[in-house]
Amino acid sequence: MPEDSLLHHALVRLDEAATHLSIDPDVIEKLKYARETTKVRLMIRMDDGSRKSFLAWRCRYDDTRGPTKGGIRFHPDATADEVETLAFWMTFKCAVMNLPYGGGKGAVQVDPRKLSKAEVERLSRAYIQAFARILGPDRDIPAPDVYTNSMIMGWMADEYAQIVGQAEPAVITGKPIALGGSLGRGDATARGGYYLVRHLAGDLGLASTMRVAIQGFGNAGQHIARLLAADGHKIVAVSDSEGAVASPAGLHVDMLLQAKEAGRSVTSTVGQGGHELLSARDLVGVDCDLLVPAALENMVDAANAATVKAKLVLELANGPVTPEADRILADKGVIILPDILANAGGVTVSYFEWVQNRQGFYWAVEEIHDRLRAIMEREGRAIWNVSRDKGVTMRTAAYVHALGRLAEAIEAHGTQSFFTS
Ligand code: NAD
Secondary structure, eight states: OOTTSHHHHHHHHHHHHHTTSOOOHHHHHHHTSOSEEEEEEEEEEOTTSOEEEEEEEEEEEEOTTSSEEOOEEEETTOOHHHHHHHHHHHHHHHHHTTOSOEEEEEEEEOOGGGSOHHHHHHHHHHHHHHHTTTOBTTTEEOOBOTTOOHHHHHHHHHHHHHHHTSOOGGGSOSOOGGGTOOTTOTTHHHHHHHHHHHHHHHHHTOOSSOEEEEEOOSHHHHHHHHHHHHTTOEEEEEEETTEEEEOTTOOOHHHHHHHHHTTOOGGGGTTSTTOEEEOGGGGGGSSOSEEEEOSOTTOBOTTTGGGOOOSEEEOOSSSOBOHHHHHHHHHTTOEEEOHHHHTTHHHHHHHHHHHHHHHTOOOOHHHHHHHHHHHHHHHHHHHHHHHHHHTOOHHHHHHHHHHHHHHHHHHHHOGGGTTTO
């Protein structure tokens, strides 16, 4: 495995966690490789009649604890390495939350913003046609990720139903409510992180009014801005793929949400309500109490980690902080609430959706919120205690917490199944 690969970096965290537990080295060996990664080339008809092809992957990283679970990303820079790393993180995230799932992930190498709606629909259906034999409510269950959403999940669920000849809503989560989606799935990722911060606020010594900077203003970024602003916290800077805006007095969150709703960048609000233009690169170093990376991987790295002024980082994105940046931030005394805990609210409510689809009985949104809060607080507290007891970072504690569960399940399957399952 190349040393500069994303998976290689992710495995650094596994090795680190393993030093704090006494587990069979075969368990670690099993967790170092994806069980299966399938690559296909999807060919679709474009609106102008031409044909175009796109690379696509689905990775089932580890299914020891249950069917593999993980989103599908549409992004021009998607690679097999990224998909496998995201699936590795899903394996640990599901174990952190004690969900009965393994980890998976999928991607299409495409910029969906350059496709028409009809072309995105054809691409989404082509993805399911290519991977239907891998998917299934008891085998592999996709969900939304970067640049995919509930509408796309709806098309995908419909395509799967046509292939198998019956409705099978539990095969995919993050669906529209009308197709068996769960109430509370839309803001679940941000809400889980919000409950976590609220629960640990006393332990972390957080101020009742925090200044917050948010990198990435999509599903995760918009909802965390809304939830924190509603509690009186000040959102002082946000960014998206086109740039950033800042206001030390606090940005107008409604104005930012309206801009995104209208398909515009957050930078389109510059000049209104005291919003000032900021370089997207500078967002990480904005003067604030809480930094929320909610965009893509490796956004806080060795080059900019020293500029971080926040005392707390809530990783709503997957893998936003590199291992080198981790060390720099730890030396500065910055506490990171790590991705496999902080953004696990999304997969947790996806799990609730799957449960509701299978039982055919749907819960009220209050019940979803209560169940999500209870799990975030239970696992967040357990990881906080591991962190204190072992004197390790919250990230290492989260990996230790998950690895213990994974090791127990791998060993329970029996050694004969280690490398053949
Ligand atoms: P999204 O597609 O809704 O939003 C992504 C946002 O990132 C957009 O605002 C985009 O403009 C912005 N962005 C892209 N490149 C950027 C850059 N260089 N600088 C600043 N902003 C940039 O995606 P999302 O669902 O909000 O996912 C964001 C992150 O959260 C990803 O890492 C994803 O894996 C993770 N995540 C999402 C969920 C979920 O349920 N949606 C669950 C867990 C983790």
